[in-house]
Amino acid sequence: MGLVTPDFGLIFWMTLSFGILLYILAKFAWKPILATLHEREQSIEDALNQADKAREEMLALKSDNEELLRQAKEERSAILKDARIIRDNIIEESKTKANQEYHRILEAAKESIHYEKMAAITELKNQIATLSIDIAEKILKEELSDKERQKKHIDNMMDNISFN
């Protein structure tokens, strides 16, 4: 058979069998194979994307955590600061109150001492007056009991008085 003259029969069989092969492979082999390859590539891509996303999420989560931590710290220091202020205020207030109370008590004490003193002085005065009267009475009694001397004394005084 000629090398460069195509045989009709061979062309016929080739067309037939290649056509059938093409049909069968396209339908039952290439379609599922290519679909699976595509699916696999898609799933790999998805997995990579998801990994990226997860990493991003983790980073976000980490920064969120840091933010939370920072906020918590801030809050803590704020609370501490507040507490300190409140404590200082309370101390200050109680100091002031104590002071006031002290002054009030002191004043009251002073006043009561003053009154007591006054009362004591008054009583003392009264007693002194009474004592003085008693003493004076006694002295007078004593003095007046010696008539001679009284006469002399009056005479003495009469002498001193000039009647001019």
Next chain:
Amino acid sequence: MQVTSRFKRYNKKAVIITLLMLLTFVASQSVIANEEKAASGKFNAGEMIIEHISDAHEWHIMTFGETHVSIPLPVILFYDGKLSTFCSSKFHHGKETYNGFKIAEEGIHKGKIVHVSKDVNGQEAEDTKLPLDFSITKTVLSLFFGVFLMGFIFLSISKSYRKRGVAAPKGLQSLLEPIIIFVRDDIAKSSIGEKKYQKYLPFLLTVFFFIFLNNLIGLIPFFPGGVNLTGNIAITLTLAVFTFLITTFSGNRAYWVHIVNAPGVPWWLKIPIPLMPIVELVGVFTKPFVLMVRLFANITAGHIIALGFVSLIFIFGEMKPALGYGVSVVSIIFYVFMGLLELLVAFIQAYVFTLLSALYFGMAIEEHHKEEHH
């Protein structure tokens, strides 16, 4: 220590395999040559080579002395509106006439089945009208074998794809997957474009693996292989016609406009003598024609060279047996070298055919032609 011993073991294996391969090459090729010698007395290298790369109505396996071992194949003929089917063994290796049909030994129809009729003198003469030959010849059987093998391989890996889903490929699947992806990404996607390549992918994959697999089968020197299938012009013609039809039917407006009125070409090349349209129109047909010839010529040439090296042994062996043995060493070395080269060619030709087909499809569906002449 362990590594070297393992390496040695592999090395030994490789040597044994190589020796076995050489032995089978020599054995198979020597029976081929012996048969030639037996037939015509003297060894004729050209005749032997042409016979081995051509089609035949029987599948010759080997010859022991005068006994031919060959598989007879069915002959299916249409002549004068009549269908006649019989076994090719009725021809007795092309020596006898059966039912008015015989294999022409001489002339332009040499090797083809012709109808003979007796003239007035009782002499047999070939009729000028040839019967329509639908016989299952050697090439057709090899084609069926290749097609079945390919169908089997791809349907089985398709099954494993369906079964394994998106899991990593395994076995045959992992061997073929990189090639499938190569055809898809580097041939179809890059030549046709991201959008429309999927439509053409089944054809491109089928063509690629058909050519590649049959090229490889053609390199096997014994029974199911060794047929010059992809180096047969009828086969490459059919493949090229498939490409041509797909290109022509998927050609869009821009494609036909480009043929009739090629952009970027001076007007005087189109009017009054339509030189460019003629050139472009011829180009439409030369593209598939070149596809056909390239594959045919490359594979046939590979077979011819390989057989030529083997023939050298017998040409020198006829002069002096010792000379034949001496030359056989050199010949086999060259044969093995050619075989390795043909492995590369098997892939390259499949790649080139598929790539060019894809490029033609790409041209046919391209939306906006660039302002340059192809």
